[in-house]
Amino acid sequence: MNLKQELQTLNGKLDTFRRKLAAAEQRGDAAIILQFKKEITAMTKRIANVKGQQTRQLNKEGSEVKGLTFKRELTKAEQADMGQLKKSVKGLVVVHPMTALGREMGIKTVTGFAPSEF
Structure with missing residues (x-):
């Protein structure tokens, strides 16, 4: 459980x-x-x-996600086609501000975290 x-x-x-x-x-x-x-x-x-x-x-x-080397806000087009974005970027973690993790991290917009630049 x-x-x-x-x-x-x-x-x-x-x-x-x-x-x-x-x-x-x-x-x-x-x-x-x-x-x-x-x-x-x-x-x-x-x-x-x-x-x-x-x-x-x-x-x-949250500390594991913050430990990823690159982060940036996702555009509306990227948010609309999330499947394609996740296929193209290895190890991408998307954090939404309304989830528990997003509130814990203090994020204001949808943000992508990845080990390398995307």
Whole structure:
């Protein structure tokens, strides 16, 4: 299971625990309330751990992409014919500003990174 899917399932479980906690508080069941509070704290710790893993993974990927020797913004024509561009340039990595990697790197336009000039 990748980190994104795991984070979604953990958030789903956390939401379920919170709803069950609210129902138990409404009933006044002290033992169940205590149990769900423990579950919620454990789940929030696990979610924080997974988010930290995601951040580390993005940082690693961003540093690998920044390590490529050449970068430049892609023109609209190049963006329109991305398949041909990727075939002609070996090792091209295209980063869009709206992806997680693009936001992490602080990119404002679609940028191509490659080991050699293109």
